[in-house]
Amino acid sequence: MIYQIYPRSFADSDGDGIGDLPGITARLEHLADLGVDAAWLSPFYVSPMADAGYDVADYRDIDPVFGTLADADALVAEAHRLGLRVIVDLVPNHTSDQHVWFKAALAATPGSPERARYIFREGKGEHGEEPPNHWRSVFGGPAWTRVTGPDGLPGQWYLHLFDVTQPDLDWTNPEVREEFHDVLRFWLHRGVDGFRVDVAHGLVKAEGLPDWDYDHGLLDSTEKLGRPPMWDQDGVHEIYRAWRKVLDEYDDRVLVAEAWVEPPERLAKYVRHDEMHQAFNFEYLTTRWVAADLREVITSSISATAAVGAPTTWVLSNHDVVRHTTRLALPLSGPKRPNGIKATDPQPDQVLGLRRGRAATAVMLALPGSAYVYQGEELGLPEHTTMPDDARQDPTFFRTGGTVAGRDGCRVPIPWERNAPAYGFSPSGRSWLPQPESFAGHAADQERGVPGSTLELYREMLRLRRELGLGLGELEWVDDLGGDDVVAFRRGEVLVVANLGGEPVPLPSGTRVLLTSGPLDEQDRVPTDTTVWLTPAS
Ligand code: GLC
DSSP states (O other): OEEEEOGGGTOOSSSSSSOOHHHHHHTHHHHHHHTOSEEEEOOOEEOOOTTTTOSOSEEEEEOTTTOOHHHHHHHHHHHHHTTOEEEEEEOOSBOOTTSHHHHHHHHSOTTSTTGGGBOEEOOBSTTSOBOSSOOBOTTSSBSEEEEEOTTSSEEEEEEOSSOTTOOBBOTTSHHHHHHHHHHHHHHHHTTOOEEEETTTTOSSOOTTOOOOOSOOOSSOOHHHHOOOTTSOOTTHHHHHHHHHHHHTTSSSOEEEEOOOOOSHHHHHGGGSTTSOSEEBOHHHHTOOSOHHHHHHHHHHHHHHHHHTTOOOEEESOOTTSOOHHHHTTSOTTSOSSOOOOOTTSOOOOHHHHHHHHHHHHHHHTTSSSEEEEETTGGGTOOOOOOOOGGGOOOHHHHHTTTSSOOSGGGOOOOOOOTTSGGGGTOTTOOOSSOOOGGGGGGOHHHHTTOTTOHHHHHHHHHHHHHHTTTTSSOOEEOOOSSOTTEEEEEETTEEEEEEOSSSOEEOOTTEEEEEESSOOOTTSEEOTTEEEEEEEOO
């Protein structure tokens, strides 16, 4: 199991209210104690932080807010001492507009080698006053911005699929490819165990940048509309084949794709034997709490990855989505991937969400393949759904004129101790995003050693997962256990039963409970929104 650390929000050692690398190093024992195998760290590179570090100005140094290269080395050394591997985030689709390359591009003329590292184009219309095509930014607004030329006159436009401060690189340019091979080697030399590759499906754009008039969300319905010209172009695979060769120069390192790609067969292409090792299964993440949907996505995901000989990579929460402890309580009529919740929105039932969240994780951690857990989900943290608008930082909020809440609600700093300043996140009590009061009851010191707490449930699931080898092997569906609203499958000796229906489900005879995501009822039945792991009684 791989644990995602969002450095800004994990632990702050110096009191500026933003988490940092020494803070992480000091808390790595928490991961070892939980039973994780590896930590993935969201970006810590030099950045103006227009997109919380996903706008990188220097790929070979640490932002001072997070620490120094020596701090990064110390973190990796301590992780390795504790038996944890370290995966870092690599952002190849775009740089920051403060990267030396982009500054040089702005200072140079159209057609220059400096501009050729990015996607600059002439505008349309008589005076080039219209953008080169209709593409929209994932964060809202147009995906093109016009620059002022060195002569002071309005000039070319550059493409940014994300914020205006995140210009897209041109991956048809060999210089860009060489640069990233070098960046990979820089970190591999420093001893990191792998890379999570940001927007891995976006690097190559369709020839001629044809218009696209549909939704530009990261997970577009490719089956209905065809493939959007900015996502999942076949040309990306050649890039990852070359990267894999670089990684194979070193012992045992991994590449993980962040690729919002459907259907599973397309996603599986990223994990062919000579490409990446894992690709997040976002179709699973966005599946609703409906038994038939869960069965379907599990089956199709396993068969698609099996066809290329790779493991499936399960995930329920990360720094871009509403935490699953809250998301699963939202009405089924809403969007599959809500983008934050505002104080003025209908408020989800957090008790229901936590119950479903725990049950959903107990399904995920019983599946064959690898699994990712996002910091704080082991504490049962909810999304912050009442954050004041003036505290928000996500560019999505600003680029949509405040109509879309964005991702701040899942990025709130972690509560470690109930009675410490900022719940133990920062010695000064500062916190770059406000923590809701409900975090007090979820502080790690309130849950550690407490039977039935979410922290102890995760520890137990991870211990059993390892002991019983649940990450490997086959899954066999069991159909005759309590009706259509029950998801039941066998993993070797272990029988997993998740009840998504309204009626309690009796335990099958001859079984013994290994683990349960919530209490059984008085008659020892599996209640609604509860998952149990069972083993033969004798
Ligand atoms: C990925 C990251 C997200 C970021 C975006 C642009 O989707 O996970 O946080 O904003 O890429 O880099």
